[in-house]
Amino acid sequence: MGRTGGDDGLVAASASAEERAFEAGLRPRTLAEFVGQRKAREQLSIMLAGARGRGRPPDHVLLSGPPGLGKTSLAMIIAQELSVPLRMTSGPAIERAGDLVAILTALSPGEVLFVDEIHRIARPAEELLYSAMEDFRVDVVLGKGPGATAIPLDVAPFTLVGATTRAGLLTGPLRDRFGFTAHLDFYDTEELTAVLERSARLLGVELTPQGAVEVASRSRGTPRIANRLLRRVRDYAEVRADGVVSLEVARAALKVYDVDPLGLDRLDRAVLGALVKRFGGGPVGLTTLAVSVGEEPDTVEDVCEPFLLRAGLIARTARGRVATPAAFAHLGYDPPPGPLPGQGGATSLAGSWRGDGPEPATLFDESVDGAPGES
Ligand SMILES: Nc1ncnc2c1ncn2[C@@H]1O[C@H](COP(=O)(O)OP(=O)(O)OP(=O)(O)O)[C@@H](O)[C@H]1O
Numbered sequence: 001m002g003r004t005g006g007d008d009g010l011v012a013a014s015a016s017a018e019e020r021a022f023e024a025g026l027r028p029r030t031l032a033e034f035v036g037q038r039k040a041r042e043q044l045s046i047m048l049a050g051a052r053g054r055g056r057p058p059d060h061v062l063l064s065g066p067p068g069l070g071k072t073s074l075a076m077i078i079a080q081e082l083s084v085p086l087r088m089t090s091g092p093a094i095e096r097a098g099d100l101v102a103i104l105t106a107l108s109p110g111e112v113l114f115v116d117e118i119h120r121i122a123r124p125a126e127e128l129l130y131s132a133m134e135d136f137r138v139d140v141v142l143g144k145g146p147g148a149t150a151i152p153l154d155v156a157p158f159t160l161v162g163a164t165t166r167a168g169l170l171t172g173p174l175r176d177r178f179g180f181t182a183h184l185d186f187y188d189t190e191e192l193t194a195v196l197e198r199s200a201r202l203l204g205v206e207l208t209p210q211g212a213v214e215v216a217s218r219s220r221g222t223p224r225i226a227n228r229l230l231r232r233v234r235d236y237a238e239v240r241a242d243g244v245v246s247l248e249v250a251r252a253a254l255k256v257y258d259v260d261p262l263g264l265d266r267l268d269r270a271v272l273g274a275l276v277k278r279f280g281g282g283p284v285g286l287t288t289l290a291v292s293v294g295e296e297p298d299t300v301e302d303v304c305e306p307f308l309l310r311a312g313l314i315a316r317t318a319r320g321r322v323a324t325p326a327a328f329a330h331l332g333y334d335p336p337p338g339p340l341p342g343q344g345g346a347t348s349l350a351g352s353w354r355g356d357g358p359e360p361a362t363l364f365d366e367s368v369d370g371a372p373g374e375s
């Protein structure tokens, strides 16, 4: 999604090609090694055991959630746990129905077909997928117009594992054909600490428990970011300290690398900054907010907002997005006096919120209640 590189590379949720190679070594290989996502893990493990017992491929699986939370890892684990081969492709790679026919007809019985970014699959290919998923059959159309003939081809029984960061973009018919859907959610600090301890072991990095917690709490709820920060902190520990990643070393390293204490990346900060400074805390509509930071509304909604909501920095109201006092504080601003900005005022453009007088307030929606995230 174009969020790597630049000064936010360290905390961007997406991965570069080089990083993907590195990640391969840290990927959990079995469900037991996969940290967190307790519910999805338990459900999957029951489903896979059932399928193994019957000696038949399990239902098709849809994995959704923000980048870097373990969708690809889980797909590989599913194949591994079933002891079947895995074929990997992605939505954008399937441009024509023919591309998909070639893949499907080459599958061996029981194989797992992993389609990453499945929401980006071309429509004609998607329609072909329906019958393949349901009846293990595809109709290949030869020729055009009145003379065209459809030749049915059998497909070996397989398991489709689809991954998407945009579950909302999936068409109804496609979504309905998945027998099992797991939504991956951000990890809490404890889970990320476990991820880091495992990675440190694999990399031979000496990491103290407090050092692990410090890195975990700045990892934006995302294992990929945790592993990336661990590499940087290790460099620092080796060059500037005795090689041990302690609390002090982790803090000093993360300071050098300008890692936001909450792990926010450039886009997160831009969105929060716009909300707080330009729109006086909101409420402001998603599209207006996205345009003001030069991003697609979809990207803001699917990649950026889930974490900001989870961290208690923004809230959604009927009139739009609002910044919470925690957001003001995080950016070093005084929170607005009096009641929080709510649905009353029109989106107030420009100028500081202070001195404009309190805007009519309304209640936040429930998503902002309670804990301000794990950090
Ligand atoms: N539950 C987990 N336990 C341990 N490590 C994990 C876990 N989830 C993810 N990771 C680590 O994070 C890295 C990124 O995970 P993965 O590639 O599976 O994410 P993804 O959801 O497929 O991301 P994207 O949407 O960008 O494709 C993996 O290489 C792995 O090391």
Ligand SMILES: [Mg+2]
Binding pocket: 071, 072, 073, 116, 163
């Ligand atoms: Mg992936």
